[in-house]
Amino acid sequence: xxxxxxxxxxxxxxxxxxxxxxxxxxxxxxxxxxxxxxxxxxxxxxxxxxxxxxxxxxxxxxxxxxxxxxxxxxxxxxxxxxxxxxxxxxxxxxxxxxxxxxxxxxxxxxxxxxxxxxxxxxxxxx
Amino acid sequence: xxxxxxxxxxxxxxxxxxxxxxxxxxxxxxxxxxxxxxxxxxxxxxxxxxxxxxxxxxxxxxxxxxxxxxxxxxxxxxxxxxxxxxxxxxxxxxxxxxxxxxxxxxxxxxxxxxxxxxxxxxxxxxxxx
Numbered sequence: 001x002x003x004x005x006x007x008x009x010x011x012x013x014x015x016x017x018x019x020x021x022x023x024x025x026x027x028x029x030x031x032x033x034x035x036x037x038x039x040x041x042x043x044x045x046x047x048x049x050x051x052x053x054x055x056x057x058x059x060x061x062x063x064x065x066x067x068x069x070x071x072x073x074x075x076x077x078x079x080x081x082x083x084x085x086x087x088x089x090x091x092x093x094x095x096x097x098x099x100x101x102x103x104x105x106x107x108x109x110x111x112x113x114x115x116x117x118x119x120x121x122x123x124x125x126x
Numbered sequence: 127x128x129x130x131x132x133x134x135x136x137x138x139x140x141x142x143x144x145x146x147x148x149x150x151x152x153x154x155x156x157x158x159x160x161x162x163x164x165x166x167x168x169x170x171x172x173x174x175x176x177x178x179x180x181x182x183x184x185x186x187x188x189x190x191x192x193x194x195x196x197x198x199x200x201x202x203x204x205x206x207x208x209x210x211x212x213x214x215x216x217x218x219x220x221x222x223x224x225x226x227x228x229x230x231x232x233x234x235x236x237x238x239x240x241x242x243x244x245x246x247x248x249x250x251x252x253x254x255x
Contacts, residue, residue: 027218030211037208041201045250052178059174068171079161086158108161111168118171125175 029078036071065123076112149232153210156203163200206239
């Protein structure tokens with residue numbers, strides 16, 4: 001007879017070895033992205049005919065800088081979480097699955113860092 | 127490990143596509159598409175940081191017919207994923223599971239995302255001089 005609780009025995013035995021945190025952060029980032037993505041689309045449309053200087057001035061406003069950084073943070077986090085689920089669902093060969101997961105995570109991280117760096121450079125640049 | 131050929135339950139091909147299943151796979155499809163589209167977001171921001179010339183090149187690309195088609199696809203994908211995502215969030219708190227409700231919310235998602243796409247493009251094209 002095992003003295004371990006049913007929870008302890010089942011913990012970590014799912015196909016992804018973990019899950020609640022992933023599920024929860026996918027929802028939190030989704031909720032954050034509802035207003036943020038609408039704001040981004042509206043802003044891009046509003047800036048459609050703006051000159052370079054006008055767009056730079058827009059990015060430099062502190063609220064816009066902060067919002068753009070939030071968009072970048074949540075978009076890439078949400079994208080990574082979603083891609084992870086797709087990969088876990090369809091790639092069955094364990095070695096390939098791990099390789100693709102790592103590759104996707106690194107790619108998304110690089111894109112996120114490049115985007116955030118770009119926003120900050122525009123915001124504080126000369 | 128040797129894989130034994132066991133009988134498998136029928137897969138997707140035996141089922142008639144229904145609104146529910148089509149919307150479900152479209153959610154995943156648009157999600158993958160939007161993840162790829164983040165490259166464009168990164169490119170646009172980097173072009174802005176790189177200076178007026180790079181930004182002009184980026185704007186030229188997004189303004190070309192190819193760029194416009196890509197953006198049209200991205201905008202519909204975004205609005206669809208957004209609307210259907212909200213539908214998912216309602217399911218997450220336990221609402222809207224009756225079959226009639228599922229079909230109604232599904233239809234609403236298709237209509238809302240189409241209207242939002244058309245609206246966004248009407249406004250965007252009107253803003254362009």
